[in-house]
Amino acid sequence: MSIMEIQKVRYSYDNKRNVLNGISTALDEGKMYAILGQSGCGKTTLLSLLGGLDSPLDGQILYDGQDIEKIGLANHRKKNVAFIFQSYNLIDYLTPKENVALTAKLSPQPILERVGLTEEESKRNVLKLSGGQQQRVAIARALASDAKVILADEPTGNLDEDTATEIISILKECAHQMKKCVVIVTHSNELAKQADTVFCLKKGRLQQL
Amino acid sequence: MSTWKRAFLYVIRKKVKTVLLFCVLLAMSTFILTGLSIYKATDDSALSLRRSVGGSIRLELDESNGANWQYQQAAGGMMVEYVGTPITDKDIQKIMSIDGVKAYNGIGDGSVYAKDFDFISGFSFGEGSDYSRLPSVTNSEYFNFFTRKAFQLIEGRHIKEDDDHAVLISSAVAEKNNLKLGDTITVQCCYDSGDYPDVKLTVVGIYEYKEDTDSFQTTSTDKRNRLIIDHKAMQEIMQRDEIQYDNGIDFYVDDPREIDRIAKEIKNLDLDWNCFSLTVDNSAYEAVAASLTSMQSLIVWLIVGCIVVSVCILILILSMWIKQRRYETGILLSIGITKSKIVFQYIVEVLLIAVVAFGLSYFTSSLISQGVSDLIFNQVAESQPIPEIELPDDGSEYLDITGQYIPYDTSNMEMVESVEVKVIPNHLLYIYVFGVFLVVLSVSAASITVIQMKPKKILSQMD
Ligand SMILES: Nc1ncnc2c1ncn2[C@@H]1O[C@H](COP(=O)(O)OP(=O)(O)OP(=O)(O)O)[C@@H](O)[C@H]1O
Numbered sequence A: 001m002s003i004m005e006i007q008k009v010r011y012s013y014d015n016k017r018n019v020l021n022g023i024s025t026a027l028d029e030g031k032m033y034a035i036l037g038q039s040g041c042g043k044t045t046l047l048s049l050l051g052g053l054d055s056p057l058d059g060q061i062l063y064d065g066q067d068i069e070k071i072g073l074a075n076h077r078k079k080n081v082a083f084i085f086q087s088y089n090l091i092d093y094l095t096p097k098e099n100v101a102l103t104a105k106l107s108p109q110p111i112l113e114r115v116g117l118t119e120e121e122s123k124r125n126v127l128k129l130s131g132g133q134q135q136r137v138a139i140a141r142a143l144a145s146d147a148k149v150i151l152a153d154e155p156t157g158n159l160d161e162d163t164a165t166e167i168i169s170i171l172k173e174c175a176h177q178m179k180k181c182v183v184i185v186t187h188s189n190e191l192a193k194q195a196d197t198v199f200c201l202k203k204g205r206l207q208q209l
Numbered sequence B: 001m002s003t004w005k006r007a008f009l010y011v012i013r014k015k016v017k018t019v020l021l022f023c024v025l026l027a028m029s030t031f032i033l034t035g036l037s038i039y040k041a042t043d044d045s046a047l048s049l050r051r052s053v054g055g056s057i058r059l060e061l062d063e064s065n066g067a068n069w070q071y072q073q074a075a076g077g078m079m080v081e082y083v084g085t086p087i088t089d090k091d092i093q094k095i096m097s098i099d100g101v102k103a104y105n106g107i108g109d110g111s112v113y114a115k116d117f118d119f120i121s122g123f124s125f126g127e128g129s130d131y132s133r134l135p136s137v138t139n140s141e142y143f144n145f146f147t148r149k150a151f152q153l154i155e156g157r158h159i160k161e162d163d164d165h166a167v168l169i170s171s172a173v174a175e176k177n178n179l180k181l182g183d184t185i186t187v188q189c190c191y192d193s194g195d196y197p198d199v200k201l202t203v204v205g206i207y208e209y210k211e212d213t214d215s216f217q218t219t220s221t222d223k224r225n226r227l228i229i230d231h232k233a234m235q236e237i238m239q240r241d242e243i244q245y246d247n248g249i250d251f252y253v254d255d256p257r258e259i260d261r262i263a264k265e266i267k268n269l270d271l272d273w274n275c276f277s278l279t280v281d282n283s284a285y286e287a288v289a290a291s292l293t294s295m296q297s298l299i300v301w302l303i304v305g306c307i308v309v310s311v312c313i314l315i316l317i318l319s320m321w322i323k324q325r326r327y328e329t330g331i332l333l334s335i336g337i338t339k340s341k342i343v344f345q346y347i348v349e350v351l352l353i354a355v356v357a358f359g360l361s362y363f364t365s366s367l368i369s370q371g372v373s374d375l376i377f378n379q380v381a382e383s384q385p386i387p388e389i390e391l392p393d394d395g396s397e398y399l400d401i402t403g404q405y406i407p408y409d410t411s412n413m414e415m416v417e418s419v420e421v422k423v424i425p426n427h428l429l430y431i432y433v434f435g436v437f438l439v440v441l442s443v444s445a446a447s448i449t450v451i452q453m454k455p456k457k458i459l460s461q462m463d
């Protein structure tokens, strides 16, 4: 069974123009999904609905077969999903280790090493890490939460090509080896090719490529 | 990671903010603590001032009820005789047993010629006018002339309840007749209805009285001629079997603030209220208490002002800082930490700093409170008129031997010029309890931006 299901989801900010217009799809564990689309087409909106930051106007979103409204949005955010943002979103007064420990269900250090941070780096001030390193910390935090679904909104948007490739491969590893369900929003066709399934969001509808 | 640990790390790592907030909280608690200790000090000194000026309630024979008085034709003119219920020692005991009554002074009345010494002579109406009226007292320390500081005991001691034929004389009479403590003087009642013996009195004390500026004085109205004696001496002089409190009894209270309550309780006692009347005298306290009262209300306003200003500053700073933390708040919300926990973290952060700042304010406030108190006191004292007590304008002050209408001699009165301020640990406790309340209030008010934050805006606002 799919870990997440989207059923006929409609969403609009102003009730005039539908950003999302009846979207349905299913997402599985152990797979990486990429969502492509023009700026302003609603990618971030879709991701925030998946992550329980807001509710769709029509339709429903299921996690493990259960409506996330029933699970409770805050509870859903806390237990089932983890976000990774373009701007890394680390807390500046905490070290990488402590940032990962924020969601700690698992011990931070092995996870940080797994995404490629040395022990010294994981005790530094987060602002003294490179962009790539900061995004690794964010990924480590997502992993540490033990959530099954990782939602990444343009996780490589601020990174150079090589680093972006590395980050994507780490996320791919998360999907394939750690059996997470990873959803990545990106503008890069190159990176999207790394995904198992690629969607394109256009005029409020989702097309599988 | 627990909320406590996050708060602790924030406080430790954001040093500039921590130091700034520490200073604000330290200043705030120092001012409030200083205010509290000055308030307490003025409260204490108000109490001791109230105790020292005292207040009295006079129980006397009711002159307005004609049924109690009988007029008779006598040799020198009309004689007035009291025929109502006399005030007895039993009545006195009943009143003394009321809570807050500390002492009493019964006053008898008589008039005597000086047999072996001279009064200070005043205007004479003719032969035989060189007499003086004299009061007998239970306890001269509580005699109105002394409590109102018109008389000052400069030598010897006061007359006590068990004295027998003791007398206090003025320094003027002592000087004129070359009298010292231990000397005896002889007096005789000057009434012409009956035979009165010579009575010997021993000088036990000498009082001073500033000469009246009023030039028109007869011998008997000149207060320097008052001989203050005990009741036993009066019984012999007037040839009476019982002590008569012709001029009533003054009851002294511990704390003049209680005086109305006590007067009410006396009124409720089973006494013959057809014959007695009760007068409350609280004027001295009211006159001197003014500077302390205005000091206290000034301080209350200062404390309230401090609290309002510091809460405003606190809310202002904190809401600015919390607004700057939207980004962090968004992150915490996105990983499923609830708003209430986030606000709780902010509260804990401020409390961690506050606990230290409040503790230190004990020392800073100990350093400044005395100085601040003196400063405020000077301000208040400058704007305060010298206390004055109004006199009845019916001229009765010239006649009254009981001292009822003696003006309070304010120059001899102890005015409160400063109070000794001490910061006590109890106040620190108030600061902690109240301070924690204020901090929680301020942080909650400042966190409105967080509480209003909608999760759906997190992603779009942060990118
Ligand atoms: N809070 C909001 N209130 C009103 N309209 C909004 C809000 N957030 C987004 N929109 C609008 O909804 C549409 C979809 O926005 P969304 O952020 O999902 O696009 P996106 O695909 O993520 O774009 P980008 O690639 O630039 O990040 C846009 O037209 C945007 O202007």
Ligand SMILES: [Mg+2]
Pocket: A043, A044, A045, A153
């Ligand atoms: Mg977007």
